[in-house]
Amino acid sequence: MSENSPLKWIAFETTKRCNLNCVHCRSKNTDLKYKDIDKKNVFLLMERVAEFSKPVFVLSGGEPLLRSDIFEIASYGNGLGFKMAMATNGMLINDDICKKINESGIRICSISLDGSNSDIHDSFRRQHGSFDGVVKATEIFKRHNIPFIINSSFTKKNQSDIENTYRLAKKLGASAWYMFIVLPVGNAKDDMEEIITKEDYEKILEWHFDMEISEKDMKVRPTCAPSYYRIFAEKAKKLGKNLERRNLSFSPDGSKGCVAAESIAYIDAYGNFYPCSYFSQSAGNIFEKSVKELWNSEIFSSIRDTSKYIGDCGVCEYKKICQGCRVRSAVYNGNYLSKDPFCDYKPKNNH
Numbered sequence: 458m459s460e461n462s463p464l465k466w467i468a469f470e471t472t473k474r475c476n477l478n479c480v481h482c483r484s485k486n487t488d489l490k491y492k493d494i495d496k497k498n499v500f501l502l503m504e505r506v507a508e509f510s511k512p513v514f515v516l517s518g519g520e521p522l523l524r525s526d527i528f529e530i531a532s533y534g535n536g537l538g539f540k541m542a543m544a545t546n547g548m549l550i551n552d553d554i555c556k557k558i559n560e561s562g563i564r565i566c567s568i569s570l571d572g573s574n575s576d577i578h579d580s581f582r583r584q585h586g587s588f589d590g591v592v593k594a595t596e597i598f599k600r601h602n603i604p605f606i607i608n609s610s611f612t613k614k615n616q617s618d619i620e621n622t623y624r625l626a627k628k629l630g631a632s633a634w635y636m637f638i639v640l641p642v643g644n645a646k647d648d649m650e651e652i653i654t655k656e657d658y659e660k661i662l663e664w665h666f667d668m669e670i671s672e673k674d675m676k677v678r679p680t681c682a683p684s685y686y687r688i689f690a691e692k693a694k695k696l697g698k699n700l701e702r703r704n705l706s707f708s709p710d711g712s713k714g715c716v717a718a719e720s721i722a723y724i725d726a727y728g729n730f731y732p733c734s735y736f737s738q739s740a741g742n743i744f745e746k747s748v749k750e751l752w753n754s755e756i757f758s759s760i761r762d763t764s765k766y767i768g769d770c771g772v773c774e775y776k777k778i779c780q781g782c783r784v785r786s787a788v789y790n791g792n793y794l795s796k797d798p799f800c801d802y803k804p805k806n807n808h
């Protein structure tokens with residue numbers, strides 16, 4: 458193990474199969490010949506990561522519990538020294554599964570809750586009964602002492618329910634609540650009109666700041682909203698406070714905006730290695746290159762090097778703590794090093 462390895466968190470798409478078809482899914486499966494990577498190759502993939510680092514290793518999907526060998530995979534990762542975690546939609550959680558989660562060494566689960574009631578959540582998840590399934594899953598997790606993070610995704614469809622969803626996550630006993638403003642990738646790309654406007658995005662992040670400074674029990678963070686770190690710094694300064702951001706264990710580094718390619722990476726269901734789970738451009742395949750090579754590839758190196766950024770992000774005084782969303786830049790501007798189109802901040806250095 459490389460003690461100083463910067464790779465701290467990695468998610469692996471264990472399968473593209475899913476029992477839901479959510480409006481925002483990044484794992485959209487259009488490959489009719491798709492088959493899961495077999496267990497032997499999953500083990501090989503994990504060994505290749507372990508040669509480079511021992512990060513938090515998230516078994517993601519699709520729905521990972523649809524793999525009959527998921528707990529063998531979790532145990533294997535645990536044996537390699539990873540801190541194992543699992544991202545599930547919660548529909549298949551029961552007592553037996555929770556026993557296996559504990560036995561296999563999975564230390565934390567994340568579960569998705571996209572609204573504070575069944576009408577909102579079920580229409581987002583496109584499955585009647587999925588809200589009740591999530592609530593029930595959280596109760597079973599608690600019975601088995603499995604800590605869980607609640608991830609909530611928002612588009613125009615459910616943005617009015619953000620605050621209620623936060624309150625429900627807290628009531629359900631989540632150790633952390635991560636708010637995600639959906640990006641136009643995967644299924645969400647089919648309906649760009651549903652993406653929250655940048656004006657509302659900024660207002661939501663301002664609301665998050667006010668909520669975060671008064672939230673004492675649960676860790677909270679907006680996922681993939683790097684300019685929040687600019688808003689956080691500006692607002693904290695106005696309040697005359699030195700507000701330290703909390704340590705978000707088992708999560709991508711919470712100390713700065715975007716950490717793609719810097720401390721996190723993503724491996725898809727074919728073994729392709731990406732700076733984060735929303736990138737469409739990969740650095741190569743883990744079965745063909747070492748993780749060290751992938752980590753030092755052009756795409757990873759250039760994302761880490763903020764001097765390569767162009768437009769406002771390139772001259773921004775906040776770029777080291779924010780970094781902008783490189784995926785939004787790629788999708789809207791065709792260049793992942795360009796200005797994050799969801800930030801209207803005019804850098805001081807530009808005047």
Ligand code: SF4
Pocket residue numbers: 640680681682683714715716717732733734735736781782783784785
């Ligand atoms: S590039 Fe965007 S989507 Fe990827 S980790 Fe950074 S903020 Fe999130």
Ligand code: SF4
Pocket residue numbers: 683684687769770771773774775776777779780781782796797800801802804
């Ligand atoms: S201009 Fe770029 S680096 Fe600066 S705050 Fe906005 S997104 Fe972040």
